[in-house]
Amino acid sequence: MSSRQGHQSTFMGWVGLDKSSIGKMKWQSFEPKPWEDTDVDIRVTHCGICGSDLHTLRSGWGPTMYPCVVGHEIVGIAVQVGSKVDHIKIGDRVGVGAQADSCQNRTVKCSSCARGHENQCFNIGRCDTYNGVFLNGGKSYGGYAEYNRTPGHFVVRIPEGLESAHAAPMLCAGITTYAPLKNNGCGPGKRVGIIGIGGLGHFGILWAKALGADRVVGISRKESKRFDVLQLGADAYIATDDEVSWAHDYAGSLDLIICTVSSPKMPLRDYMGLLDINGLLVQVGAPEDALPTLWAFDFILKSKSLSGSCIGPPKQIEEMLQLAAEKGVKPWVEERPLSDANHAIIDMEKGLARYRYILVNEQHV
Template structure:
């Protein structure tokens, strides 16, 4: 039987574009309850670079007041009667997307084919800074509770720590999906650009998929030891080795780029690809990508593509895979009470490699 007790929604609220380090704890009104919804008592929430972009309106105007955080793990405390895969008391999570049109407003080929993450129709809603079909705003995980449609709620498997599972719900799936969807495995030479919150997951997944060679790529030598410890077979420091491209041209089959910079050496990155190689961009700069030329990819049949998180079924697949393979991300736990100081550290790029907020009142 579905629970009918409505929790009190409070969280760390952003009031304007200067909110990084200045969030205020206060109440807010979640989306109006529907019998397709789940209320989650939050125990853990990862901090994502997307949170910083949104807090400062870097990707466009944010709908303040806002509560960010889309790597949410906790317990289901209220479950709508139309939700069949989750029950009250289950350990669950929700990632960056919490709704799509699901064919409610139009016949959607993406939702019909299990690619809800590709849906751009009316009805799509991100886990924060969005609007649901019933008019309610979406609020994220820097708080006590989260309410979202049950279709986007996944179960956390036994054997997977909640603090480890939380960042998988965005950073994890953002790198798992392009690797899995582009054939990462035996016989592939894979490069992961950016050894950070997303990139360190990329190295972990590529090794677990059985790639022949995994290369971490970053600007400075400082992260070499970390990249190799995470599991990379080799490392390229683009700012500390002026001959890095000459030494490594044409040596990779698949690249996932997690960098969110308009100044990255994109043409040179494409030069790392061998014949028919693919580069998949997942990092999203606030400005335009660098200019590339047609002959950067035409002669060797290279391709440049993109990837956006993953649908709920693939997130569940990823979590089950992580539990089976014993995937252990580099996580630093911080108290939910210390969110403002943690955001400042995140902006300073001090995370090694993912901060996870712990709500001590619920653990």
Template structure:
């Protein structure tokens, strides 16, 4: 434990805002080692929309060089002396967050309540394009190895394949968390807006949680068959189904919106909610959302909110639900060596519905 490594940290680095499809395989220095850390030999890493936004500085200036990828699965190969519950050889994973103020003196209210994903204090660190409290820069999972504080490392259940589990660590929990936190279950009518990588998970989780009715909502009708196969009870194609906003008005209790484009009929979506319904935004457009009026909310006491990933305990809860309910995401494996082309294909909307990069040197 805590011995020097005999391996090198190498990965696909983005160099500037035009690097999508042009990443370079390079060596980099991970965060300085602490005895609360775990080193992971990466076997799989999901491709997430956040990767593309970050590579092109879409959400603000990126700290280049940057290695993206925050749906990481692999084998623990180095475990710090202060780490509990993880041993060398364990199959483990890391999602979009790598640290918070949890272990700092005077931890915040969110971390105290188990909501580490809400932490905004000093010590908060994302899995890539961020800084650890010890000054180290965070690098993601399009790589051979990853170093992470152990609190944000989760065990992967034996009955889940690594390719299926990887995209659950961000894409999965991003939709699971708002569904679970807003009462998705028996008696609930749930809509999932935007049935792509995130939205397809939303449909799967809503059914697994026992919602009475699940409605997939997207622009075009060409995904209708897929969404019904995923388990949805109905499908709305907003560009093609005539009078959909009137026909389905007031028929849903909870809507999770995964759309990352500001071009959405937001007022009409809110109109789909019944009294005291909840609309939760999880997609993050690079430009402002459409305007809404106060009466879009107050007339039926509706709630408009947002949600961001989930804490480690909820990720583990979600993974166990996937085992218990045999949740099977639609995954296409891509070779880690072909990460550049995978990103280009992802940006063009080609995956149905999620890519997992496989590091064949280690898998």
């Protein structure tokens, strides 16, 4: 139930105004979606910086609806809760990931939402947490801000024992890698490869180990990542730039690969060659250009498959957070003040994060 009669009509945050907004966001007011009894207002304490934020600020995935406030790894405190929200109460520590709405709020749901796969909604498609449009016509704004307003169905509780700075990146980077691992049988008996060791990839290693995979192999270009990968718990590391015969030496050695790389120049055919019979490569990295060319025999000879995955539904996010709390999963993060968002996002673009920057609103913690 709401703690007050009125509802804020403006929030303050870092606003991108055009394609040159990386490092040039402006601190100003914006209008959240019109309040509904299904909504939750969150006082933002932490928000992770995601590669999606960069793509969106520069219109890399298509035209952005400026003005835009990015950030979809949001953790904070529920300060206003709609009367139709029954799983969140005022004062709860909560989080919001990359999705903020779907047709699950309609009387007649699409088959995906009816099955609990809201991230695959095909009736209206997903409304992203920022740069999207809600069912009520309001525009979505993200977490580089003092407050966030999101329909309660997509607001999850953060379990005790999980630090806010660790929980925040799990809400996008975490679920992006957890979902394809869990959905494709990662566990005892599986040999798992994680391609790309960054914000997404380092989570992939952590989840594969937490889920009990027999063998976890980190794969990246440079030898310099080897120490980090082994520290994260991987059993082995492949440096593709420095090991000349890696594609031959490790051919057929993996059952499941999660590829977080978003480069159109990646050696995708060689990655497919790492799979054993009936192996599966799941692509989660999203280049702004086309993927490299594959040949039919990359699939046919050993019955291999190439798939894709996009975040996960709220119930699976809750499952993931609980696993993290129980297993003590701790991502590698660096906290940066919200007031320093412009500098932090430039450092993110330079690839300096090891492995996730978390904006902290020092006024709210």
